[in-house]
Amino acid sequence: MLVIDVQPTFMPGGGLPVPGGDEVVLVIRELMMMFPHERTIATKDRHPRGHISLASSYVGVEPMTVLTEEMMDGWFDPNRDAERIASHAKFSHGDLIGYLARVGSQVLWPDHAIAGTEEEELHSGPRGNIRWPEEPFGYVLVKGTHPCEDSYSGFKGNAGTPTELADVLRDRGVTRIFVCGLALDYCVRFTAEDGKAAGFEVAVVVDATRAVVPHDAESVYAALREKGIRLIQSENIFGESASARRSRELCGND
Ligand code: VGL
Numbered sequence: 086m087l088v089i090d091v092q093p094t095f096m097p098g099g100g101l102p103v104p105g106g107d108e109v110v111l112v113i114r115e116l117m118m119m120f121p122h123e124r125t126i127a128t129k130d131r132h133p134r135g136h137i138s139l140a141s142s143y144v145g146v147e148p149m150t151v152l153t154e155e156m157m158d159g160w161f162d163p164n165r166d167a168e169r170i171a172s173h174a175k176f177s178h179g180d181l182i183g184y185l186a187r188v189g190s191q192v193l194w195p196d197h198a199i200a201g202t203e204e205e206e207l208h209s210g211p212r213g214n215i216r217w218p219e220e221p222f223g224y225v226l227v228k229g230t231h232p233c234e235d236s237y238s239g240f241k242g243n244a245g246t247p248t249e250l251a252d253v254l255r256d257r258g259v260t261r262i263f264v265c266g267l268a269l270d271y272c273v274r275f276t277a278e279d280g281k282a283a284g285f286e287v288a289v290v291v292d293a294t295r296a297v298v299p300h301d302a303e304s305v306y307a308a309l310r311e312k313g314i315r316l317i318q319s320e321n322i323f324g325e326s327a328s329a330r331r332s333r334e335l336c337g338n339d
């Protein structure tokens with residue numbers, strides 16, 4: 086079970102609030118009990134200040150701007166002396182050009198999951214004020230820490246740098262993954278798609294996710310289905326294990 090980015094930064098009131106983000110917490114806590122501890126794996130988003138994905142690393146750029154190479158054409162006009170990369174940015178002009186050439190475009194997000202702040206913690210309580218100790222998870226994967234690469238997927242950065250997640254899953258003998266958490270249209274989606282591409286059987290637990298742009302949820306579901314990813318409800322998991330338990334009881338063995 087992969088619990089994606091359930092952090093206060095993505096809850097209502099956080100830096101990059103996902104509408105209804107707090108509503109997934111209780112169902113995820115219930116779901117976690119259905120899985121062995123070592124196969125309950127969380128990801129957390131964590132970005133240093135000056136990260137390439139943050140609007141605040143640029144000058145005069147509104148959050149949610151979609152940055153492309155073409156947009157940069159007018160940025161460094163020597164006659165206008167217009168430096169658009171903030172002085173505290175942890176990437177250079179060259180890094181940015183190279184990155185955009187690989188990813189095509191990058192959404193510039195409001196500040197979120199800033200390293201060293203509360204916002205990068207895992208979330209526990211329904212109101213975002215209780216921390217989730219990391220012990221409930223068999224593994225916590227941190228992503229997005231490299232200043233020059235954003236990382237939606239738990240499996241790899243947006244420019245393709247792999248994380249250890251596929252190895253962590255294979256070491257644990259996992260062949261089938263259930264993905265839940267935040268946000269459906271970014272980190273959940275890309276984690277599910279990359280998991281499928283890496284050869285895992287993948288299901289997204291729909292009622293244990295929420296989208297940053299709720300309006301996009303239907304098109305994300307369609308894209309996931311198209312890739313052979315199952316969309317399920319948490320009660321399918323609760324129900325399956327309840328019926329497995331019942332049949333075990335009837336058969337009188339484990
Ligand atoms: C996420 C945007 C930026 C997510 C993280 O967790 O879905 N989205 N960083």
Ligand code: ZN
Pocket residue numbers: 130131132138194197198229
């Ligand atoms: Zn992020």
